[in-house]
Amino acid sequence: MKTIMTKYMNRRWWLRRVATVLIIGWILSAITASAFAAEGVSTEAGPEGPAQTAFAPDTGPGPVIIVISGQSGPNSYQNYAAELAKLGYYSVLLPGKDILNPELTGETNLKKAIDRAQRSPNAVKGRTAVIGFSLGGGGALYNATPLSDLVSMVVAYYPYTKTWANKMGWFTKRFQVPILVLAAQRDRYKECCVIESMQAMEAAAKQNGKQFELVVYPEANHGFNLQTGAKGEPVSAYRPDDDRNAWHRTIEMLKQYHPLKGNEKDHLIHSP
Numbered sequence: 001m002k003t004i005m006t007k008y009m010n011r012r013w014w015l016r017r018v019a020t021v022l023i024i025g026w027i028l029s030a031i032t033a034s035a036f037a038a039e040g041v042s043t044e045a046g047p048e049g050p051a052q053t054a055f056a057p058d059t060g061p062g063p064v065i066i067v068i069s070g071q072s073g074p075n076s077y078q079n080y081a082a083e084l085a086k087l088g089y090y091s092v093l094l095p096g097k098d099i100l101n102p103e104l105t106g107e108t109n110l111k112k113a114i115d116r117a118q119r120s121p122n123a124v125k126g127r128t129a130v131i132g133f134s135l136g137g138g139g140a141l142y143n144a145t146p147l148s149d150l151v152s153m154v155v156a157y158y159p160y161t162k163t164w165a166n167k168m169g170w171f172t173k174r175f176q177v178p179i180l181v182l183a184a185q186r187d188r189y190k191e192c193c194v195i196e197s198m199q200a201m202e203a204a205a206k207q208n209g210k211q212f213e214l215v216v217y218p219e220a221n222h223g224f225n226l227q228t229g230a231k232g233e234p235v236s237a238y239r240p241d242d243d244r245n246a247w248h249r250t251i252e253m254l255k256q257y258h259p260l261k262g263n264e265k266d267h268l269i270h271s272p
Helices: 002-039 074-087 106-118 135-144 168-172 195-207 240-257 262-269
Strands: 041-043 052-055 062-068 090-094 123-133 151-157 179-184 212-217
Touching: 052 074, 052 106, 062 074, 062 106, 062 135, 074 090, 090 106, 106 123, 106 135, 123 135, 123 240, 135 151, 135 179, 151 240, 168 195, 179 195, 179 240, 195 212, 212 240
Parallel strands: 062 090, 062 123, 123 151, 151 179, 179 212
Antiparallel strands: 041 052, 052 090
16 A cells, blocks of 8 residues: 555656646746847848848737838847837848938838848738837838838838928928837937928928828927837936837837737737
8 A cells, every 4th residue: 555655746746847847837838038139130241231130019910011221220120120110120230320321222121121021921911010219210200201112101200301301391301101200309329310401391391281290299309119228227317107008109200100900909009
């Protein structure tokens, strides 16, 4: 009787150990998968396009959004791009310097990035939305807005406009897609993205009959939506209420001009 009981207890102990190992393995796999999704998949620059970090939706293929960083690089914008993927979009983050630069390679790089993203198994084929920040916002306005065959809409956060400040009539004639600009009233960062240029752009766009909306945050400064900088340091300009409002307006723009299709719509409807 003792022998039988001992064998039975040993068997139960063994089963518990196996179950524990399996559960721990499953938890670690889930954590790893989640972290991997949050970090995205990075690709170096090459013949197919500029360097990128891609964030795939966990709901299956989604419409493509190209996110273009500011001059400091993509690090500060990883979370933003990841949040778009959580909604159901296939989000691809690019360095701003590759889309607006003195070499004038931005349009070519953007077209390559769009083509590469559209060929991904994570993409729903169709036009691409473009969201840019600072330098990347200027790149989106200059190089994405004329591409109505490839681009559905553009959102530009505190975009670079210095180069075109005195020729907004010419500049806005390039606009061929709906545009939302989210500007900071107090922005004097390198005089690159000042409110006067945003207002001049709005006036010229309306005069040229373009689909253009300007939203100004009166107390905000450059980078008002960024919690951390390129090296992970806190950003003093961060304004959570303005950040939430800008995100909400971006989502509304996506709903109208770049909607999700199928089951992934629920993620967009219930987004914060």
